[in-house]
Amino acid sequence: MPTPKKGPRLASSPAHERLMLANMATSLFQNGRITTTLPKAKRLRPLAERLITFAKRGDLHSRRRVMRVIRNKSVVHMLFTQIAEMMEQREGGYTRITKIASRHGDNAQMAVIELVTEPLSAKKATVAEAEAATKVAAEKEAEAPVAEATEAPVEAAAEAPAEETAEKAE
Template sequence: MPKPTKGPRLGGGPAHERLLLANLAAALYTHERITTTETKAKRLRPLAERLITFAKRGDLHARRRVLAVIGDKAVVHKLFAEIAPQVADRDGGYTRITKIGNRKGDNAPMAVIELVLEPVVKKQRAAKPAAEAAPVEAPVEETAPVEETEVVEAEVEVEETEAAEAPAEETEAVEAK
């Protein structure tokens, strides 16, 4: 669990905050999106993403570390069996926080925290006309000497085979005398 911040905790002492965040994480993995206050969502994000990172590892030690935080075997199973394979290609950013306005009763700022389960789309870089032209030409020049060395090696092999045949011809000429 990340280092707790200084100052007041969520709802009381550090033990209560730890249990509160564990329950929020279990609800997030069960429902894949929950509505809570902005403060709780911001405090939940590092814990939830760390547990997903453990689930991506998938070994027994990681499962036991997640079970130490959450405690519900059904939720941990869903995290390891369903959620982790969906985010396997993602390097981080497994959660998204969206602010939704204030709560009616006490005007507390509310937010939705949800799992980002969409597949990762690789961005392709747009070609710049002047800047891209120079680097593209440089690798072409580098490949040309490589081909020349292959040609040189092939010529060396041809010369070696000719040299090997030449002594055979000389020995035949010597034997003929």
């Protein structure tokens, strides 16, 4: 068997690794957090975040793509209704990996991978709101000179016939 390009596999074969990651993702979405080894947590993070992104889309195609990985329909339903709703404001970073003490038996590095359930910080929300307000103000300023330029010739044209009629009256 040729060696994989991305480094050694977590398990004996690619199929076993895929199944193992699918089971860990199912447990993560069911429980909100799982304890596993650090390499497994690092391999699980991109898969879990991709599944949450699909859940945020919410269409039928996304649901079917998630069902390829997670075979439990109740977990998929919970992912699309509850977890996707919690992550609606986030643009990424749905999971957090925290290192914990090594495992006693074989001294393996352990980690907790969990879903980030806290809302976005108020500071980031304020900054985003201020940027949006600045953008709207800049657009209004860009429109104002255009409106003034179109009104000026109309006023000048209106004044010219009035002067001509005044001259004719004299």
